[in-house]
Amino acid sequence: DVKVTQSSRYLVKRTGEKVFLECVQDMDHENMFWYRQDPGLGLRLIYFSYDVKMKEKGDIPEGYSVSREKKERFSLILESASTNQTSMYLCASSPNERVEQYFGPGTRLTVT
Amino acid sequence: QQQVKQSPQSLIVQKGGISIINCAYENTAFDYFPWYQQFPGKGPALLIAIRPDVSEKKEGRFTISFNKSAKQFSLHIMDSQPGDSATYFCAVGDDYKLSFGAGTTVTVRA
Numbered sequence: 001d002v003k004v005t006q007s008s009r010y011l012v013k014r015t016g017e018k019v020f021l022e023c024v025q026d027m028d029h030e031n032m033f034w035y036r037q038d039p040g041l042g043l044r045l046i047y048f049s050y051d052v053k054m055k056e057k058g059d060i061p062e063g064y065s066v067s068r069e070k071k072e073r074f075s076l077i078l079e080s081a082s083t084n085q086t087s088m089y090l091c092a093s094s095p096n097e098r099v100e101q102y103f104g105p106g107t108r109l110t111v112t
Numbered sequence: 113q114q115q116v117k118q119s120p121q122s123l124i125v126q127k128g129g130i131s132i133i134n135c136a137y138e139n140t141a142f143d144y145f146p147w148y149q150q151f152p153g154k155g156p157a158l159l160i161a162i163r164p165d166v167s168e169k170k171e172g173r174f175t176i177s178f179n180k181s182a183k184q185f186s187l188h189i190m191d192s193q194p195g196d197s198a199t200y201f202c203a204v205g206d207d208y209k210l211s212f213g214a215g216t217t218v219t220v221r222a
Binding site for chain 2: 004031035040041042043044045048050059090092094096099100101102103104105106
């Protein structure tokens with residue numbers, strides 16, 4: 001079974017803090033993704049990575065950065081958290097030969 | 113802007129009834145059309161997917177109908193069960209990226 005794990009299920013941070021969300025997959029997938037999920041907006045792609053140290057912007061990258069130093073780990077960084085970044089954050093991975101993505105359980109981030 | 117428009121936002125169906133969720137897209141370059149199911153507290157999981165070379169795909173009680181000329185596809189849940197209560201997302205894909213619809217919350221009443 002593919003397993004994608006995220007470091008925290010719930011996180012509360014203050015405005016202006018630097019926030020790190022970690023994601024690890026155990027299936028040697030090449031591609032990894034970060035989404036945010038908001039009611040009525042579905043899943044929106046923030047960043048994705050198709051190889052170690054490679055990254056591409058998704059649809060809503062503003063206010064976020066990412067890091068992928070190892071194949072199995074993909075980190076989302078909020079340089080200076082703001083209240084409008086309160087959301088559910090989902091990590092996913094996929095192998096090169098398939099479009100199907102496998103999701104982690106999500107991190108619910110609240111910025112106060 | 114959203115690449116795929118999904119409707120309805122929510123629906124309630126009686127046990128044993130049929131749930132239908134619709135999605136429409138514009139870009140004809142998409143060649144992969146999956147549906148994901150998400151239960152509360154969990155990440156989305158692939159339910160069923162179709163490629164544009166077929167018009168229908170069935171897996172158990174779940175069927176995708178695909179209309180290439182109309183650029184629309186839909187999910188039918190036959191004999192809906194309380195355990196099907198979840199949020200369903202359609203998506204459109206090419207290569208390895210997916211763009212998701214806004215989601216439909218399905219509630220099946222016993």
